[in-house]
Amino acid sequence: GCGPCRPEATLAICRGTARFLRSLNLACVLEFPLPSGRRADIAALGPKGEFWIIEVKSSLEDFRVDRKWQEYRQHCDRLFFSVAIEFPQEVLPPDAGLVVADAYGGQLLRPAPEHRLSAHTRKALTLRFARLAAARCHASIDPPAFAP
């Protein structure tokens, strides 16, 4: 994840990956909660409604302890990993895309195969993405509105 408890290395990769996605004209949100309750590190939405998930892995250990990414595929059209240049890429699954990023940007090393969402799932994920992004935006300009 890219949340406040994650190490600085993860935050740097998240920031660069978000810039990379923006350069591709995808809008993204960090820490996207899926219907299962798990959170994808980054969800990205393209101009035609393409829905991508990008999992950020700061270290080999970070990758090995996390097997939840397998379920993410059913919640996106394309699944990517994003790692720092030092990460041992050979351990990553070849059927997911690969981005290498630092704090300033990123680069696509391997495209991701497409497994298109159903119209129903796409609609639900897009609505979830829209409402989450708007609420975060609202909270940033009017924090008292979100005070418990």
Place this chain on the structure above:
Amino acid sequence: GCGPCRPEATLAICRGTARFLRSLNLACVLEFPLPSGRRADIAALGPKGEFWIIEVKSSLEDFRVDRKWQEYRQHCDRLFFSVAIEFPQEVLPPDAGLVVADAYGGQLLRPAPEHRLSAHTRKALTLRFARLAAARCHASIDPPAFAP
């Protein structure tokens, strides 16, 4: 509009209206650009994908100089006006909803009739809302990514 050039009275009504919408579980964005290029003051998205537009009017003059709101109806399921308590409500069209707001919140005085969007238009507006909200959120946490 609720943009930086609008008077303080408008900003106050926008803030209170946004809080009111949040209390109804609608997520909202300010200054929502429509396909026509015009900007709705507030667009709001409900948990089932309901899409509302709320036009904020700070004064009678503000209402009289603006006839563009008539076109907003085709871009939402329900259209509302939001005004301060001093506003002369009798000039507002009876076939739009009415909210009265101050800087701290708002109250519904008249519900808005429903004119449901087509599936195609709803999809396009929801995607536009999602990408706009995410980009604003991203810009707020990483301004250099959006520098010209």
